[in-house]
Amino acid sequence: xxxxxxxxxxxxxxxxxxxxxxxxxxxxxxxxxxxxxxxxxxxxxxxxxxxxxxxxxxxxxxxxxxxxxxxxxxxxxxxxxxxxxxxxxxxxxxxxxxxxxxxxxxxxxxxxxxxxxxxxxxxxxxxxxxxxxxxxxxxxxxxxxxxxxxxxxxxxxxxxxxxxxxxxxxxxxxxxxxxxxxxxxxxxxxxxxxxxxxxxxxxxxxxxxxxxxxxxxxxxxxxxxxxxxxxxxx
Amino acid sequence: xxxxxxxxxxxxxxxxxxxxxxxxxxxxxxxxxxxxxxxxxxxxxxxxxxxxxxxxxxxxxxxxxxxxxxxxxxxxxxxxxxxxxxxxxxxxxxxxxxxxxxxxxxxxxxxxxxxxxxxxxxxxxxxxxxxxxxxxxxxxxxxxxxxxxxxxxxxxxxxxxxxxxxxxxxxxxxxxxxxxxxxxxxxxxxxxxxxxxxxxxxxxxxxxxxxxxxxxxxxxxxxxxxxxxxxxxxxxxxxxxxxxxxxxxxxxxxxxxxxxxxxxxxxxxxxxxxxxxxxxxxxxxxxxxxxxxxxxxxxxxxxxxxxxxxxxxxxxxxxxxxxxxxxxxxxxxxxxxxxxxxxxxxxxxxxxxxxxxxxxxxxxxxxxxxxxxxxxxxxxxxxxxxxxxxxxxxxxxxxxxxxxxxxxxxxxxxxxxxxxxxxxxxxxxxxxxxxxxxxxxxxxxxxxxxxxxxxxxxxxxxxxxxxxxxxxxxxxxxxxxxxxxxxxxxxxxxxxxxxxxxxxxxxxxxxxxx
Numbered sequence: 001x002x003x004x005x006x007x008x009x010x011x012x013x014x015x016x017x018x019x020x021x022x023x024x025x026x027x028x029x030x031x032x033x034x035x036x037x038x039x040x041x042x043x044x045x046x047x048x049x050x051x052x053x054x055x056x057x058x059x060x061x062x063x064x065x066x067x068x069x070x071x072x073x074x075x076x077x078x079x080x081x082x083x084x085x086x087x088x089x090x091x092x093x094x095x096x097x098x099x100x101x102x103x104x105x106x107x108x109x110x111x112x113x114x115x116x117x118x119x120x121x122x123x124x125x126x127x128x129x130x131x132x133x134x135x136x137x138x139x140x141x142x143x144x145x146x147x148x149x150x151x152x153x154x155x156x157x158x159x160x161x162x163x164x165x166x167x168x169x170x171x172x173x174x175x176x177x178x179x180x181x182x183x184x185x186x187x188x189x190x191x192x193x194x195x196x197x198x199x200x201x202x203x204x205x206x207x208x209x210x211x212x213x214x215x216x217x218x219x220x221x222x223x224x225x226x227x228x229x230x231x232x233x234x
Numbered sequence: 235x236x237x238x239x240x241x242x243x244x245x246x247x248x249x250x251x252x253x254x255x256x257x258x259x260x261x262x263x264x265x266x267x268x269x270x271x272x273x274x275x276x277x278x279x280x281x282x283x284x285x286x287x288x289x290x291x292x293x294x295x296x297x298x299x300x301x302x303x304x305x306x307x308x309x310x311x312x313x314x315x316x317x318x319x320x321x322x323x324x325x326x327x328x329x330x331x332x333x334x335x336x337x338x339x340x341x342x343x344x345x346x347x348x349x350x351x352x353x354x355x356x357x358x359x360x361x362x363x364x365x366x367x368x369x370x371x372x373x374x375x376x377x378x379x380x381x382x383x384x385x386x387x388x389x390x391x392x393x394x395x396x397x398x399x400x401x402x403x404x405x406x407x408x409x410x411x412x413x414x415x416x417x418x419x420x421x422x423x424x425x426x427x428x429x430x431x432x433x434x435x436x437x438x439x440x441x442x443x444x445x446x447x448x449x450x451x452x453x454x455x456x457x458x459x460x461x462x463x464x465x466x467x468x469x470x471x472x473x474x475x476x477x478x479x480x481x482x483x484x485x486x487x488x489x490x491x492x493x494x495x496x497x498x499x500x501x502x503x504x505x506x507x508x509x510x511x512x513x514x515x516x517x518x519x520x521x522x523x524x525x526x527x528x529x530x531x532x533x534x535x536x537x538x539x540x541x542x543x544x545x546x547x548x549x550x551x552x553x554x555x556x557x558x559x560x561x562x563x564x565x566x567x568x569x570x571x572x573x574x575x576x577x578x579x580x581x582x583x584x585x586x587x588x589x590x591x592x593x594x595x596x597x598x599x600x601x602x603x604x605x606x607x608x609x610x611x612x613x614x615x616x617x618x619x620x621x622x623x624x625x626x627x628x629x630x631x632x633x634x635x636x637x638x639x640x641x642x643x644x645x646x647x648x649x650x651x652x653x654x655x656x657x658x659x660x661x662x663x664x665x666x667x668x669x670x671x672x673x674x675x676x677x678x679x680x681x682x683x684x685x686x687x688x689x690x691x692x693x694x695x696x697x698x699x700x701x702x703x704x705x706x707x708x709x710x711x712x713x714x715x716x717x718x719x720x721x722x723x724x725x726x727x728x729x730x731x732x733x734x735x736x737x738x739x740x741x742x743x744x745x746x747x748x
Contacts, residue, residue: 118299171289171298179299186298194441196284196304203440209451216455223463227256231470 034077034095035061038085047127048081051101063096083107083127090116103127105150120180126153136182159184173197253465253473257406258415260464261399262422264355267456268395269426270433271363271449275323277434277571278367279554280564281442283316286376309376314689317554319378321685323385324550328678330386332671334393347398347466354394355457359450362388367446405467424575427549431575435568533710539676540707541603541638544700546677547684548574548634552627559693560618573624577631578638585636599637603708606633607701614697634704 042049042059051057052064057078059065064079077096084106090113096102097119105127117123117135126134127150134153138144139162142155160176170176170186174197179185188197286309289298298304310316341350366384370376407415433452434445465471552574556567581602589598609630616623680703687696 171304174303183299185300186304187300188303195302195307196289198281198284199441200439203437203444208448212451212455216458220459220462223256223260223459227253227463227465228470231465232472 034080034093035063037062037082038087040084042079042081043083046081046083046103047125048079048101048103051125052079064101066098078122093117094119096120098122101125101127105129118180118183121156121178123156123181124154126181127151128153134181136180140181153181156181171196173200253468253471254406256463257402257465258419260460261402262419262425264351264456264460265395265399265422266426266429267449267453268355268358268392269423270430271359271446271453272392273427273430273549274363274367274434274445274449276550277431277553277568278438278442278445278564279320279551280557280567281438283313283320283554285371285442286310286316287313307376309378317689318685319381320554321682323381324546324681324685325678326382327385327389328546328674328681330389331393332389332674332678334390335397337390338394338397341394347401348461348464350394351398351402351464352457352461354391354398355460356454358388358391358395359453359457362391363446363450363453368443368450371441371443402464402466405469421579424579427575428572431553431568431572435565438565438568535672536676537707537710538673540703540710541634542673542677543680544634544703545638547680547696547700548631550681551684555693555696556623560623562620566620570620570624570627573627574631577628578635580628581632581634581636582638584632600708602633602637603704606630606637606704607708609633610697610701610704614694637707 041061042052042064048064049059052059055064055078056067057064058067058075060075062081062085063077064081065075066078076098078099079101080093080096080099081103082090083103087104087107087109090104090107090109093102093116099120100122102120102123102125107129109129109132112128112132112135114135117126128134130146130149130151132151134141134144134151136159140157140159141153142157143152144154145152156178158178159182160178173189173192174186175189177185177187188194191201193199286307288306288308288311289304290312291297310319338350362384366381366388370380403419430449433448437444437448468474552571553564553567556562556570557564560567562570585598585602592598609626609632613626613630616626683699684696687699
């Protein structure tokens with residue numbers, strides 16, 4: 001435990017040093033929070049550690065971070081291992097939205113919030129305690145299997161392509177895009193933008209108002225010269 | 235000053251200088267631009283309504299995400315609430331416009347016409363159209379009270395424009411210049427509607443705020459040009475003001491020398507005669523209640539209110555109806571709505587000509603109103619084909635726009651014959667005010683009724699409501715005795731080709747012309 005403790009301390013110190021010398025990452029504070037939600041680090045042999053070494057990631061506490069070329073960029077969490085953390089509730093995992101592998105097994109979690117995994121478009125492998133169901137139901141995942149104490153959800157399905165679901169009609173000028181297991185988003189297509197994707201294109205301000213201003217000035221001058229210049233006040 | 239025969243031939247036009255031409259064009263286009271920006275609101279109702287409400291979803295389906303794109307704005311919970319509020323805004327505008335007209339007369343009498351006109355144009359453009367439509371969208375700030383307050387201000391500022399342009403035209407062209415010249419000029423409202431519809435429809439795809447931006451900038455530019463180029467009266471260049479020997483008699487009466495086929499008969503307005511006045515008959519003041527109780531005033535007011543209601547409703551609601559009922563894109567609906575104005579211009583012209591040739595107005599009016607009911611029935615059952623719809627629209631505009639102008643012109647002619655009012659300009663003004671005011675208030679109330687009926691019962695009942703209104707207009711018009719009053723109906727109605735031009739001595743009420 002002492003070794004882990006000092007390792008954790010070292011990691012924190014390193015992070016703080018990093019903070020001082022860099023501009024400050026967006027996720028730093030929260031990374032500290034999520035990655036160090038509970039003690040220890042990613043154990044060898046777990047799914048996350050295997051994945052991390054395969055993708056040459058950086059292990060930080062319970063997270064596997066993507067090594068970025070530019071050190072100033074925010075670190076992305078690509079793997080999260082919160083197994084055996086004595087968590088009874090999982091509240092907010094949003095900082096790990098880019099994670100590919102998340103491990104929540106061996107925790108006494110009663111149930112998961114529906115919206116917990118909203119936005120997790122890269123999530124390909126989710127390991128849960130056996131009493132929980134895969135988010136979005138079994139139909140949102142390619143492979144669902146229960147092995148002893150753990151529930152494996154693998155391979156997120158694209159909800160927009162599902163024929164089983166009721167047709168997800170996105171309103172006009174928008175397309176369905178997956179947004180996590182069992183979630184979808186309607187994003188504006190092409191040049192459409194704005195509220196309800198009502199607006200198309202960029203208004204050519206210069207081309208419209210330039211000539212207008214010019215002609216206003218010209219006409220005003222012309223009329224003043226021909227009309228009002230000799231006006232007598234009545 | 236010799237009265238000039240205004241027969242439409244080239245020699246007649248030779249008396250006018252380039253100053254006359256510029257005054258004509260400037261006043262014409264300033265009112266065109268004003269009306270174009272007024273029409274913008276009705277052209278973008280669908281887009282605004284979509285902007286104020288969250289997306290429509292079945293109860294069982296989840297809300298669309300992301301919330302910022304689909305659910306964020308809920309000024310109104312659904313489109314029915316938004317439609318009601320749009321009707322409220324129209325009503326507010328009409329009321330404040332009416333109030334503003336009363337006040338503008340007083341102000342216009344006392345201040346330089348050019349300044350008032352410029353102030354009205356520029357003020358309405360910046361303070362209102364720009365803030366109302368464009369700024370609220372750029373700042374994403376939607377608030378019911380702000381919209382209402384801005385629209386009240388809009389009505390007040392816009393009401394300054396009409397009396398001024400009319401006064402300027404009166405100064406330059408006098409009474410004898412009516413007929414051809416005024417006939418041409420009075421198409422300005424309809425041209426403004428058409429311009430507004432085309433502008434809005436071409437810019438709408440970028441967002442409704444750009445429709446407001448374009449028309450308000452155009453209007454502002456018009457105000458600037460007017461400021462630098464307008465001569466309000468021939469006196470400003472040292473020429474004498476057009477004066478007719480019989481300037482104090484009511485314009486319309488059968489004994490008067492009427493100019494040929496272009497009977498001048500519509501839209502009374504009052505000019506300010508600056509400077510010397512010939513001695514006139516002592517005015518017979520007439521109390522408000524007295525005027526109200528004159529035979530025919532009440533029936534005419536009601537008849538006019540009903541017809542004005544239908545006309546205003548088409549003005550305010552047509553693009554919205556076309557878009558909602560047939561599912562056409564708003565830009566297409568805007569362009570289609572132009573046909574109503576076209577029909578109105580033609581209708582006003584032709585029916586005026588017919589009644590001139592016949593010498594009587596009542597038969598033309600009665601027939602037109604009856605046919606208008608048929609046109610409304612036909613239009614309410616229009617198939618979703620754009621060509622057929624446009625044709626039916628033009629027909630409806632023809633039969634409703636025509637009588638609208640005619641009633642007001644007939645009003646002026648008949649009123650002049652009444653004993654109590656003969657020769658009295660103040661009384662004329664009072665009675666005018668009553669009929670105009672009742673008409674406008676009735677129309678204002680009607681706008682709100684249209685939105686209520688539409689949200690509760692649907693568009694077919696709105697058309698039944700219109701038919702009932704036209705029918706009552708027909709009936710009460712036949713009841714009328716002889717109060718005919720000048721009025722400026724064509725400020726809203728589609729294309730009058732006639733303008734009535736009343737001359738009021740300085741210091742008198744500018745005229746509650748609404």
